[in-house]
Amino acid sequence: MNEFNTNSNSWAANTAKNTALLGLWTGAWVLTMAVANFGPKWIWQSNELLTMLAILINLGVGFGMILANKRHLNGLDEMHQKIQLEAMALSLGVGLVVGLAYSNLDVTNFIAFDADISHLVILMALTYLVGIFAGFRKYR
Amino acid sequence: MKNRLKVLRAERDWTQAQLANELQVSRQTVNAIEKGKFDPSLPLAFKAARLFELAIEDIFQDDVAT
Numbered sequence: 001m002n003e004f005n006t007n008s009n010s011w012a013a014n015t016a017k018n019t020a021l022l023g024l025w026t027g028a029w030v031l032t033m034a035v036a037n038f039g040p041k042w043i044w045q046s047n048e049l050l051t052m053l054a055i056l057i058n059l060g061v062g063f064g065m066i067l068a069n070k071r072h073l074n075g076l077d078e079m080h081q082k083i084q085l086e087a088m089a090l091s092l093g094v095g096l097v098v099g100l101a102y103s104n105l106d107v108t109n110f111i112a113f114d115a116d117i118s119h120l121v122i123l124m125a126l127t128y129l130v131g132i133f134a135g136f137r138k139y140r
Numbered sequence: 141m142k143n144r145l146k147v148l149r150a151e152r153d154w155t156q157a158q159l160a161n162e163l164q165v166s167r168q169t170v171n172a173i174e175k176g177k178f179d180p181s182l183p184l185a186f187k188a189a190r191l192f193e194l195a196i197e198d199i200f201q202d203d204v205a206t
Contacts, residue, residue, distance in 0.1 A: 009161070011164040012161065012164075077164070077165035077166050077169050078165070078169070078181050078184060079165070079166070079168070079169040079172055079178045080166060080168075080169070082178075136168075138177070139168065139169075139172040139177050139178050140171075140177075
């Protein structure tokens with residue numbers, strides 16, 4: 001077994017590194033999102049230049065997070081890639097179908113409040129979590 | 141798809157974690173393959189065959205009786 005050990009250890013280390021990097025990028029994205037959202041009101045009193053800068057930084061960090069996620073997915077083994085694929089398919093499908101139905105309810109005034117994009121994000125995140133949980137149970 | 145991964149691993153006294161390390165997959169993946177819940181790709185099956193120095197068909201067999 002020894003002849004493979006160096007490569008396999010580097011694979012495990014690489015997976016751990018990719019996961020840690022994704023966590024860092026996600027944390028940075030959430031932080032820059034909060035700054036872009038609350039900064040204009042609480043930090044720099046609606047200075048347009050600073051607001052635009054904060055939004056651009058959030059966008060840039062967001063793209064970094066997307067690349068980190070791609071690298072993380074590519075580094076996973078094939079069963080975990082399948083679990084992720086099925087969870088993302090569920091999340092995307094539910095987000096699209098329920099999101100548009102929700103929008104229709106708003107447009108046709110079947111609901112008294114405005115359809116908020118954050119509701120869709122929460123729905124997709126929860127669906128993704130359910131998908132991941134179901135995938136781990138399926139292959140346990 | 142049936143497989144003899146668990147038997148072959150036990151014959152060599154390897155843990156699931158050791159086998160997973162050699163195949164460059166997670167321990168959960170080795171467990172799922174051993175239980176027949178997940179069918180490995182052809183490259184992963186070849187990797188296992190190389191590791192055990194066997195032919196693929198000596199490790200993995202089709203469920204359909206021939």
